[in-house]
Amino acid sequence: MRIKRFVAPDMRTALRMVRDDQGPEAVILSSRKLDEGGFEVIAATDYDEALARHTLLADQLPARALATEVDPALARNERRSQSALRAASTAAPPAPARAGAEPSPLDPPTLRELRRELATMRELLERQANRFAEERLRAVRARAEVLDELAAYGCDPELARSIATAVPADAEPARARGIMLGLLAKSLVICRREPIEAGGVIALVGPTGVGKTTTIAKLAARFSAAHGPRDIALVTTDVHRCGGREQLATFGRMLGIPVTEIHREDALAPALERLADYRLVLIDTPGFGPRDRNLAAQLHWLRATGKVRCHLTLPANAQAADLDEVVRRFRGAEPEASILTKVDETGCLGSALSVLIRHRLPVAYVTDGQRVPEDIQRAEAHRLVLRLGELRRAARVLEPKENADAA
Numbered sequence: 001m002r003i004k005r006f007v008a009p010d011m012r013t014a015l016r017m018v019r020d021d022q023g024p025e026a027v028i029l030s031s032r033k034l035d036e037g038g039f040e041v042i043a044a045t046d047y048d049e050a051l052a053r054h055t056l057l058a059d060q061l062p063a064r065a066l067a068t069e070v071d072p073a074l075a076r077n078e079r080r081s082q083s084a085l086r087a088a089s090t091a092a093p094p095a096p097a098r099a100g101a102e103p104s105p106l107d108p109p110t111l112r113e114l115r116r117e118l119a120t121m122r123e124l125l126e127r128q129a130n131r132f133a134e135e136r137l138r139a140v141r142a143r144a145e146v147l148d149e150l151a152a153y154g155c156d157p158e159l160a161r162s163i164a165t166a167v168p169a170d171a172e173p174a175r176a177r178g179i180m181l182g183l184l185a186k187s188l189v190i191c192r193r194e195p196i197e198a199g200g201v202i203a204l205v206g207p208t209g210v211g212k213t214t215t216i217a218k219l220a221a222r223f224s225a226a227h228g229p230r231d232i233a234l235v236t237t238d239v240h241r242c243g244g245r246e247q248l249a250t251f252g253r254m255l256g257i258p259v260t261e262i263h264r265e266d267a268l269a270p271a272l273e274r275l276a277d278y279r280l281v282l283i284d285t286p287g288f289g290p291r292d293r294n295l296a297a298q299l300h301w302l303r304a305t306g307k308v309r310c311h312l313t314l315p316a317n318a319q320a321a322d323l324d325e326v327v328r329r330f331r332g333a334e335p336e337a338s339i340l341t342k343v344d345e346t347g348c349l350g351s352a353l354s355v356l357i358r359h360r361l362p363v364a365y366v367t368d369g370q371r372v373p374e375d376i377q378r379a380e381a382h383r384l385v386l387r388l389g390e391l392r393r394a395a396r397v398l399e400p401k402e403n404a405d406a407a
């Protein structure tokens with residue numbers, strides 16, 4: 001079980017932070033208004049009722065033992081005065097553990113049942129509120145069309161509602177669409193500077209089979225075309241899986257770029273020392289599913305060198321909920337950016353874009369095919385949103401009914 005503390009200026013923001021960080025399964029253990037202003041929520045994942053009771057009732061657990069996430073807006077305000085931020089790290093432990101609190105007389109199964117019912121009620125209320133909000137928006141034609149179009153692209157309904165709300169009620173369809181795409185583009189965070197041009201050591205991390213090795217080859221070829229192959233080295237930690245290292249070795253040979261294999265954890269830092277003269281070092285890693293026990297070790301290993309910047313490789317053709325989990329589970333890598341792969345394999349690009357927007361994860365590159373080096377481009381917000389319609393149309397062409405109609 002992982003217990004974490006969230007501090008935000010209002011309860012809604014605090015709950016959103018919980019959901020973004022810990023996902024829909026998070027259990028709210030306590031919430032309260034802080035004397036210094038703002039709200040505190042304590043939430044847990046991988047929740048174990050018995051363990052939670054034990055933890056919450058243990059008076060000796062200080063709040064600072066919990067990881068605390070402070071809403072950036074609040075943190076900014078607080079930096080000015082410093083007082084509330086101090087409170088965030090020294091406040092009392094979760095509500096039930098405060099001095100004088102009585103242990104709950106309810107037994108664990110009853111508590112569990114109560115929590116389940118509360119969660120169901122919260123979900124119902126949320127759904128109802130969303131339905132009302134959507135109905136209000138749909139009363140205006142221009143906004144209804146925006147909602148429909150964003151839904152067809154696979155965009156998250158919450159994002160779609162916030163965009164539709166900003167569309168003027170009297171907007172003509174073409175203008176409404178322009179505003180919609182503009183707002184979507186503005187919501188995306190794009191890397192200003194091309195990461196490989198900044199140089200240094202970049203590792204591509206991500207789930208299995210998402211295109212990490214292929215993308216490394218594309219990036220290496222791109223860098224090599226601009227600067228020659230001498231300034232770049234490749235490293236692979238993917239040496240234990242069948243075929244893992246051969247794939248990068250083949251690309252390395254084709255491009256005339258040396259590939260260093262890392263067989264043990266403690267060999268990475270010395271290898272990077274030896275490669276310090278190279279302007280760019282790209283590290284290929286084996287893919288790990290988001291729930292793989294080895295993932296945390298891999299991320300720790302990369303970060304322990306103190307030199308590696310991670311890029312999270314995300315496939316655009318995956319479902320939003322799965323991508324959301326990947327982003328949360330790979331947070332330990334502190335990815336400075338993402339690379340959106342397999343854009344050519346989806347008709348619903350809005351789904352991946354919504355996840356990137358929700359997590360404010362910068363996008364560095366987009367890949368849209370298997371060809372090395374052609375199928376990679378730097379991410380550009382306006383191009384990404386224009387591809388929504390293009391990809392949707394391309395996907396629809398293959399629908400069997402339309403093929404039959406065409407015959």
Ligand SMILES: Nc1nc2c(ncn2[C@@H]2O[C@H](COP(=O)(O)OP(=O)(O)OP(=O)(O)O)[C@@H](O)[C@H]2O)c(=O)[nH]1
Pocket residue numbers: 207208209210211212213214215238285286287288341342343344345367368369370375
């Ligand atoms: N359609 C399409 N295929 C891609 C793209 N990028 C990679 N691929 C293909 O996806 C497959 C997996 O690519 P890899 O580069 O081996 O993926 P990986 O993330 O290194 O996989 P693991 O190392 O096994 O985790 C290969 O067949 C690639 O050619 C892309 O942008 N579009």
Ligand SMILES: [Mg+2]
Pocket residue numbers: 212213214238284285286287
């Ligand atoms: Mg690979």
